[in-house]
Amino acid sequence: MQAQIVTVGNELLLGRTIDSNAAWLAQRLDDRGFEVVRKTTVGDRTDLIVHAIQQALEESSVLIVTGGLGPTHDDRTRDAIADVFMAELHVDPELEASLAAMYERRGRRFTDERRTMALVPDGFEWLSNPIGSAPGLLKKVRQTHPKCLLALPGVPYEMRAIFEAHVEYAFDHLPQTGSAYRTFRTAGITENRLQEMLSSVIDALTDTVDVAFLPDPRDGVAVRVSSRAETDAGARALLEDLAIAVESAIGEYVYGGEDDRLEAVIGSMLTERGLTLSMAESCTGGLIGDRLTDVPGSSEYFKGGVVTYGNLSKMDLLGVDRDTLRKHGAVSGEVAEQMAAGCRDLLKTDMGLSVTGIAGPTGGTPEKPVGTVWIGLADVEKVVALKLQLTENRRLNKELAGMQALNLVRKRLKKLELTGQNS
Ligand code: ATP
Ligand code: MG
16 A cells, blocks of 8 residues: 655755654654655745645545644644635534643743644544644544554654554554565665665565665675565565575575674674684774773774884784885784784784775876775684775775674674684
């Protein structure tokens, strides 16, 4: 069943206020199994609101409008709704009394302007506002093709309160809908490659199941599979086959589900194996240490890190060889390996992780362009280095290098079944 959202307000149109209502409502509707097909934002003009409502109601069964229901001159939604349905506005005595009582409790005058909030279009019901004044307005169309129009005030917490208090009632004449979804978080692989690997799954998608790719420089690409059916249980059943197909296609790159973070996943793996980790960071400047220590209890396995940004600190603190630096440069596999081994020795951990790179925007050369990054990882068995070619953007490079470095640890831990020896 399709749904749309119309948000009203000049401040939204101009970007002075971020349209958080539409985002919040879309998530709620999606969770309930509605297919949100369009969001529209219009300014405080009756004709624009009328047009947006008409179009949305022609196209979809559920329409939620927010904003413009208050008592001020720029609040036009009530009039627009009345226009669309060619309905008269009548004063609802019960609503008027409750508004009057509320203003009296608050010691404020119930002005004529405020009294406009007691106006309800004929054929509409009003929904009480648990925490504010402007009520919601509801129209349930009960025909062969049932519809629902729900108008809510713009103030986000009032909008949410009315929605949550009345949503069950507002939708109870609509056919049942259910939804389910599952997220696969991946690291170390691009959106394009994932899409290729999932091409047969994507080709077999139907109206009721979907796959979305959500890339993030910090957390990697999330693959979200979702489904709709008449009930949540039905949707979960639809999802099951899809999830199995996705998992078997991209499983080796998956580090967790919706709520999993790479740093926490590594933390659990280190804990399970009784291993410890230390860090030597150059171009990431401490970002990876920050991520590792975001995890409560990380002191169990993360013993410390050094930010060795210059050559001197790489030599003095980590024992990186002067000749290696001279011959290969600070951004090289050789130096990354020595940094990793050096911090492993210095902090007496099972694993030592290092990052060195050219974050940009300056400092690149033809052989080592901006975005060249080396990651080193030392453990009791061996020392390895991995080269990355990232982007031109400094911040993005730091985030991406952090994600790739953590992912290298994860991949190594998957292989490594040894237990702690140095700690
Ligand atoms: P009020 O009784 O407060 O006048 P209203 O229904 O008329 O309620 P608006 O006047 O449109 O609502 O908006 C009130 C305030 O709520 C705006 O100033 C804005 O800060 C916020 N707001 C409105 N719409 C949104 C939205 N879509 N997302 C986030 N904030 C919003
Ligand atoms: Mg207003």
